[in-house]
Amino acid sequence: MKLISWNVNGLRACLGKGFAETFATLDADVFSVQETKMQPGQADFAPEGYTEYLSSAEKKGYSGTACWTRVAPLSVRYGIGPEIHSHEGRAITLEFEKFYLVNVYTPNSQEGLARIDYRMQWEDDLRAYLLELDKHKPVVLCGDLNVAHNEIDLKNPGPNRGSAGFSDQERAKMTELLAAGFVDSFRHLHPDATGAYSWWSYRFNARKNNAGWRIDYFVVSRRLADRITRAEILPQVMGSDHCPVLLELEL
Numbered sequence: 001m002k003l004i005s006w007n008v009n010g011l012r013a014c015l016g017k018g019f020a021e022t023f024a025t026l027d028a029d030v031f032s033v034q035e036t037k038m039q040p041g042q043a044d045f046a047p048e049g050y051t052e053y054l055s056s057a058e059k060k061g062y063s064g065t066a067c068w069t070r071v072a073p074l075s076v077r078y079g080i081g082p083e084i085h086s087h088e089g090r091a092i093t094l095e096f097e098k099f100y101l102v103n104v105y106t107p108n109s110q111e112g113l114a115r116i117d118y119r120m121q122w123e124d125d126l127r128a129y130l131l132e133l134d135k136h137k138p139v140v141l142c143g144d145l146n147v148a149h150n151e152i153d154l155k156n157p158g159p160n161r162g163s164a165g166f167s168d169q170e171r172a173k174m175t176e177l178l179a180a181g182f183v184d185s186f187r188h189l190h191p192d193a194t195g196a197y198s199w200w201s202y203r204f205n206a207r208k209n210n211a212g213w214r215i216d217y218f219v220v221s222r223r224l225a226d227r228i229t230r231a232e233i234l235p236q237v238m239g240s241d242h243c244p245v246l247l248e249l250e251l
Contacts, residue, residue: 004030051072100136123177147170149171189228
């Protein structure tokens with residue numbers, strides 16, 4: 001099964017930069033996106049053979065997630081449980097026969113870690129939600145998790161230490177999630193790969209110089225680790241300040 005995840009930084013904007021062509025070329029069984037920044041009906045995109053599931057923020061032009069799947073899910077749910085997380089369109093769960101797919105757009109801690117307390121609550125509630133699902137069948141978590149886990153996961157770890165996305169608190173929560181029974185699929189297959197990033201600032205020619213961060217992930221239940229056949233980052237795909245990430249599972 002081929003899965004794609006991509007923070008499109010505005011689906012309507014990305015559609016103007018070749019999203020439909022990229023979608024067709026990547027030919028995923030399930031294509032998940034984050035930061036759609038739209039309400040239902042605002043984008044003219046209906047790929048043949050796929051069913052769309054969309055979760056929008058109450059605030060217009062903000063956040064949001066979407067999935068297109070050509071495999072009919074057994075069930076669909078939105079959010080991760082607690083009502084506090086149900087206003088920004090940050091999570092969609094598709095239940096399939098052999099696993100749950102959870103597509104999330106993790107809250108950014110913001111400048112000066114202004115939103116770090118909310119972010120920590122999100123991390124704890126998401127982990128609890130994933131563990132509850134995992135009791136029933138394996139989980140595949142995908143999305144922009146807004147954290148570079150280790151120094152290898154960003155170009156300039158020193159100057160960024162303590163900033164949003166590379167704070168000790170956020171990194172510790174990622175460690176805690178993995179310790180709870182999950183595997184970072186990219187690092188599982190590519191433990192020592194350097195220069196492997198999925199997001200670049202629009203400033204300072206960051207993408208041209210590959211001064212990036214790896215903050216987009218496929219994280220899977222540990223018992224799926226031996227089913228991972230590919231886990232890749234696709235930096236050649238343009239259209240957003242992020243690039244897509246790919247996971248293939250032999251189920």
